Amino acid sequence: xxxDRELIDRYRxxxxxxxxxxxxxxxxxxxxxLLSVVRDRETAEELxxxxxxxxxxxxxxxxxxxxxxxxxxxxxxxxxIDVLRRRKRGEIALQRRAEDPFFKSRPAGAAETVxxxxxxALLRRLPDxxxxxxxxxxxxxxxxxxxxRVTGCGESSVVSRYRYGLxxxxxxxxxxxxxxxxxx
Amino acid sequence: LKALDELFQGLxxxxxxxxxxxxxxxFVKSALARRRRAWLAHLxxxxxxGAAATAAAALVFFWPGGLFGPHHDSAGSVAEAxxxxxxxxxxxxxxxxxxxxxxxxxxxxxxxALISDKIRxxxxxxxxxxxxxxxxxxxxxxxxxxxxxxxxxxxxxxxxxxxxAVPSPSLPEGTVPEGTVLDGSLLSEEPxxxxxx
Numbered sequence: 001x002x003x004d005r006e007l008i009d010r011y012r013x014x015x016x017x018x019x020x021x022x023x024x025x026x027x028x029x030x031x032x033x034l035l036s037v038v039r040d041r042e043t044a045e046e047l048x049x050x051x052x053x054x055x056x057x058x059x060x061x062x063x064x065x066x067x068x069x070x071x072x073x074x075x076x077x078x079x080x081i082d083v084l085r086r087r088k089r090g091e092i093a094l095q096r097r098a099e100d101p102f103f104k105s106r107p108a109g110a111a112e113t114v115x116x117x118x119x120x121a122l123l124r125r126l127p128d129x130x131x132x133x134x135x136x137x138x139x140x141x142x143x144x145x146x147x148x149r150v151t152g153c154g155e156s157s158v159v160s161r162y163r164y165g166l167x168x169x170x171x172x173x174x175x176x177x178x179x180x181x182x183x184x
Numbered sequence: 185l186k187a188l189d190e191l192f193q194g195l196x197x198x199x200x201x202x203x204x205x206x207x208x209x210x211f212v213k214s215a216l217a218r219r220r221r222a223w224l225a226h227l228x229x230x231x232x233x234g235a236a237a238t239a240a241a242a243l244v245f246f247w248p249g250g251l252f253g254p255h256h257d258s259a260g261s262v263a264e265a266x267x268x269x270x271x272x273x274x275x276x277x278x279x280x281x282x283x284x285x286x287x288x289x290x291x292x293x294x295x296x297a298l299i300s301d302k303i304r305x306x307x308x309x310x311x312x313x314x315x316x317x318x319x320x321x322x323x324x325x326x327x328x329x330x331x332x333x334x335x336x337x338x339x340x341x342x343x344x345x346x347x348x349a350v351p352s353p354s355l356p357e358g359t360v361p362e363g364t365v366l367d368g369s370l371l372s373e374e375p376x377x378x379x380x381x
Contacts, residue, residue: 011212014220019212027205028197035198045204052208056215103195116195139197 004068012059023052026069029140030076032102036123036135037080041100047083051076070146073136077150099124102139122172130165133158228295235281235299238274239306271314278303278310 002021010018030051034044054075055068062071102123103116123131132151136142144162148155281303 011216012219014216016209016212016216020209023205023208028199031200032197041198041201045200048200049204049207053211056212100198102198104198119195 003066005062005064005066008059008062008068022068026072030072032139033073033132033135034076034080035100035102036131037077037128038083039099039124043083044100047076047079050079054079069140069142070150073140073142073146074150102135122169125172126165126168130161130168133161134165134169137162232295232299235278235302238277238281239302241274267317268314271310271317275307275310278306 002018004022004025007018007022011022027048031044031048034047034051035041038044038047051072055072062068065071099120101117101120103120105116123134126134129151133147136147136150137144142150144155144158147153148158151158153161281299
């Protein structure tokens with residue numbers, strides 16, 4: 001598999017297909033991360049678009065790493081924080097509606113397994129910092145060190161947020177009637 | 185904790201709508217097109233610069249009247265070395281510049297036309313010069329001594345030239361027509377009379 005850096009280098013020489021491959025690799029994890037922060041599909045999509053626009057405009061500032069995911073996540077995070085601040089100041093109204101799920105629904109007739117909507121609901125109940133670490137670690141696939149760099153926290157704080165978050169998820173699942181345990 | 189960690193593996197992530205993908209790919213296409221245009225414009229400038237430089241070099245070395253006077257050493261250095269090869273080399277360079285100029289984007293057609301005109305003018309000058317040089321070489325059956333173009337006419341004593349040279353019917357012995365390239369220099373000291381060797 002070609003590295004992010006290789007794909008982007010090819011794109012810089014005019015290879016559009018290389019960018020498509022890069023985009024296909026990151027679009028879903030990044031979108032779900034944004035969804036977990038801003039909570040509604042419409043804003044998450046706007047931010048995803050802005051993130052890639054900003055990424056493409058600032059290609060020259062990339063460092064030498066082969067994995068460009070932390071750069072993308074940092075860009076997405078900064079934009080999401082802007083939206084949250086504007087919401088707090090009342091510049092953007094938070095849509096009062098059911099929050100969008102992070103996972104696709106089970107297809108009808110699929111084998112009994114964990115309910116995606118319940119898992120989304122469990123994640124939403126976590127404090128913001130813990131949810132962010134869990135989403136970045138498990139769904140985006142970043143290392144603790146990368147998460148620490150992106151969020152500006154110490155690595156040990158990131159690890160403890162992750163452990164606390166998972167502990168709470170387990171407790172929520174048990175109180176909800178064994179969504180998690182039932183799936184095991 | 186491990187069980188919880190694994191829980192997420194069985195779920196498929198939500199994805200953005202197709203319209204977001206389309207917008208991002210549209211942006212990518214236009215960004216690539218902008219890059220291409222910028223690159224071609226850069227190439228166009230380089231081609232213009234290259235054409236101007238080549239034209240200047242050609243004018244300096246091959247201007248029919250001689251830009252630096254009849255006995256200027258540097259003006260004749262290319263002709264001294266290997267005039268026909270040098271002409272061929274310059275012609276190749278001009279062809280390359282012509283090819284590059286064809287990549288200039290359509291919105292800069294004026295520049296392209298200007299470069300093409302200059303290249304054509306240079307090629308015409310080279311053509312004339314080549315004919316002139318060949319005439320000089322052919323009229324001396326044994327050819328000139330290495331690295332020089334010598335007089336087709338019989339040389340006076342003590343000069344290097346073809347022993348089989350035929351005297352020109354129109355000029356006195358030992359003279360060459362005005363403007364003839366000799367030993368890299370353009371000899372035209374006395375207009376209309378030729379030059380004594």
